[in-house]
Amino acid sequence: GVALADVPVAWSVDDDGSIVASESRTDSLGEARGRWTLGSRSGVQRAYVQVGNPRAVPRFVVRATAQAGRAATVTLVPVAKREGSVSKVLKPLVELQVLDRAKNPVPGVSVALLPVHGSVDDSVQTTDSTGRVLISWTLGRTAGLHRMSARVEGVTRPVEISARARPAAPANLAFVEPKAGTGNRAVQSLDADLTDAYGNPVADQPVVFSSRSGSVSPARVMTDARGRAHTRWTPASKVGERTLVAAVKGTDARATFVLKSPEPAVPARKAVANPRESPAKKPAVKRASH
Numbered sequence: 001g002v003a004l005a006d007v008p009v010a011w012s013v014d015d016d017g018s019i020v021a022s023e024s025r026t027d028s029l030g031e032a033r034g035r036w037t038l039g040s041r042s043g044v045q046r047a048y049v050q051v052g053n054p055r056a057v058p059r060f061v062v063r064a065t066a067q068a069g070r071a072a073t074v075t076l077v078p079v080a081k082r083e084g085s086v087s088k089v090l091k092p093l094v095e096l097q098v099l100d101r102a103k104n105p106v107p108g109v110s111v112a113l114l115p116v117h118g119s120v121d122d123s124v125q126t127t128d129s130t131g132r133v134l135i136s137w138t139l140g141r142t143a144g145l146h147r148m149s150a151r152v153e154g155v156t157r158p159v160e161i162s163a164r165a166r167p168a169a170p171a172n173l174a175f176v177e178p179k180a181g182t183g184n185r186a187v188q189s190l191d192a193d194l195t196d197a198y199g200n201p202v203a204d205q206p207v208v209f210s211s212r213s214g215s216v217s218p219a220r221v222m223t224d225a226r227g228r229a230h231t232r233w234t235p236a237s238k239v240g241e242r243t244l245v246a247a248v249k250g251t252d253a254r255a256t257f258v259l260k261s262p263e264p265a266v267p268a269r270k271a272v273a274n275p276r277e278s279p280a281k282k283p284a285v286k287r288a289s290h
């Protein structure tokens with residue numbers, strides 16, 4: 001084709017970038033140039049070039065892809081509640097996002113994970129195309145608040161992540177040894193401790209007490225924050241062993257308290273003199289002579 005000189009050229013952009021024309025008309029070679037500064041948003045951006053009369057010539061579209069800048073912040077994607085069971089993977093998975101100064105997601109960035117409690121599958125993970133990483137965090141065996149931090153090179157502040165670890169299912173039930181000297185009381189005041197497989201107290205679980213040797217009240221008790229259930233047992237007065245059973249229905253948690261009857265007192269025997277034995281001789285007493 002033939003180069004057209006001195007044709008008017010107009011430039012425009014539809015993003016927050018800018019474009020500055022070097023010439024407002026084509027030169028002798030039919031060319032026109034402009035300097036395009038991309039906007040702060042990453043991804044595809046567009047500029048438009050109108051050559052000549054817009055009624056006769058449609059405008060041209062120029063496309064460019066803006067890449068994200070360097071990592072500036074690491075954010076924790078919020079969830080309603082971050083809570084799970086001890087020794088289990090926290091659900092939903094922990095999600096982090098790395099952003100640049102313009103809040104664009106930054107892909108291909110390494111995120112170092114430093115769990116204080118529990119463990120992660122991979123201590124260094126890489127952000128995907130959306131600048132995110134999904135972290136599989138297995139909570140530790142101790143119930144309570146668990147913590148982990150995440151660091152990205154170039155970002156000053158690490159992200160602190162916390163989650164609440166609940167006890168596992170009830171597994172063990174044991175009676176607390178009563179105080180010494182209380183075995184002969186008519187009413188036994190007893191406690192039973194409920195724990196999971198890792199020794200964590202399990203709260204808000206019903207413990208059922210039963211006995212064929214007397215009465216128990218209350219017979220159904222919810223464990224408190226320490227995993228403890230308290231009841232009062234009035235054992236029967238029969239001779240022999242008497243038992244109180246504690247159990248958590250639907251589980252293998254079960255305990256038995258055995259109360260033994262006191263040994264009957266043996267009456268003391270009176271000493272009986274043997275007539276064959278001669279009485280002990282009294283020692284001679286010497287009298288002083290005057």
